[in-house]
Amino acid sequence: MSDKKRPMLDELKKGPWPSFVKQMEKQAETSEMAEDALNLLEQSYNDKVVHWKHGGIVGVRGYGGGVIGRYCDMPEEFPNVKEFHTFRVNQPAGWFYTSDALRSLADVWEKHGSGLTNFHGATGDVVLLGAPTEHLQSCFDDLSANGWDLGGSGSDLRTPSCCVGPARCSSACFDTLDLCHNLTNQFQNELHRPMWPYKFKIKISGCANDCVSSIARADMSIIGTWRDVIGIDQDAVKDYAANGLEIQELVVDKCPTDACTFDAEQMTFNVDDENCVRCMHCINKMPKALQIGKDRGATILLGGKATLVQSAFLSWVIVPFMKLEKEDDYVELKDLLDKMWEWWDENGKVRERIGELIYRKGMRTFLKEVGLKPQPQMVKHPRANPYFFWWPEELAKEKGEGDALGEAAAGKEIKNG
16 A cells, blocks of 8 residues: 555544445555545545546446446546446345355456445445456456346346345235346346436335335335234233333324324224325334234335436335235236336436426326326325316217117117107
């Protein structure tokens, strides 16, 4: 490691919390690329300018995504990072790794790149930071030989990600790991070859706790739910109360739809399941006493994104309940994805996410094109005008049915007369 002073970065090493600077300095002891990356970062803090530029498209044979081009705009001063490309490596479902798998990944990266990693990027991939152009193909070949594949980047399907689901969580309403793995395998072409107006993210959460923040960050959010009653163990409720849990204050009063009640004398807890919105709050507070229902599936939501063309959106409901118990159930979800992507591809503008397109074209247009029926759960806000509108074919259908009923009634009168 060089003796070059980096006072700005030294500030980031102070305090009791972990510091990425310390970790980069460790890697800089054996990597010139990591050393120059630190020096360039110090320069950026001093100049208050990011010294990275996008100078062209890079990639590997057969893939349109997965590698992000990065070039330094001060190559003479920082020659070891004049090319500092990023690999996105497709993570296993739920981010479960074996030690051997991680070692194989680290060995490949230290051979071809800077050795700097990010576990994980916002999309979910393993991010390998810093490879020269001449090593891109050979690095990919070694990754592939060790069982790794690239994730998505650019205007394609980004790498699907999910929570740990049934592997570690008793509240998972379906097998998030299996669904994530299945969708990743099914949509390899959409994942590796950019073909759309912009990116599309799928994030899968096993319950409404939404541990992968899908509702705020995914174009399609798949969130586990149930449609029968919450299971209640009244003896366990009594134990919670006896051990000091303020059930009325911390559970009942926090219910968003006032669906919970607690009888302090009888020490019994009840839920009005018709008014329950399955938010998980009561279950989170009393997991030994309350369990998710047995008729389980998922709610499908659409449109979540950060600010870009328009403001940030939270995804909204398009399918209130869908069974996802086995692979045969996935067919309905995949068919819906294909219809949505086709409509978006035909109508979307450059860099327009599907949620922004629905906002521009209108939900009723979207629902008609993908074959979904309007449902109350889709309502985003109360009506803004007092008028009702019908499609012309709906009016024609109603008129035809009305004429048929009128003729039938007239015939009946003649017969009876």
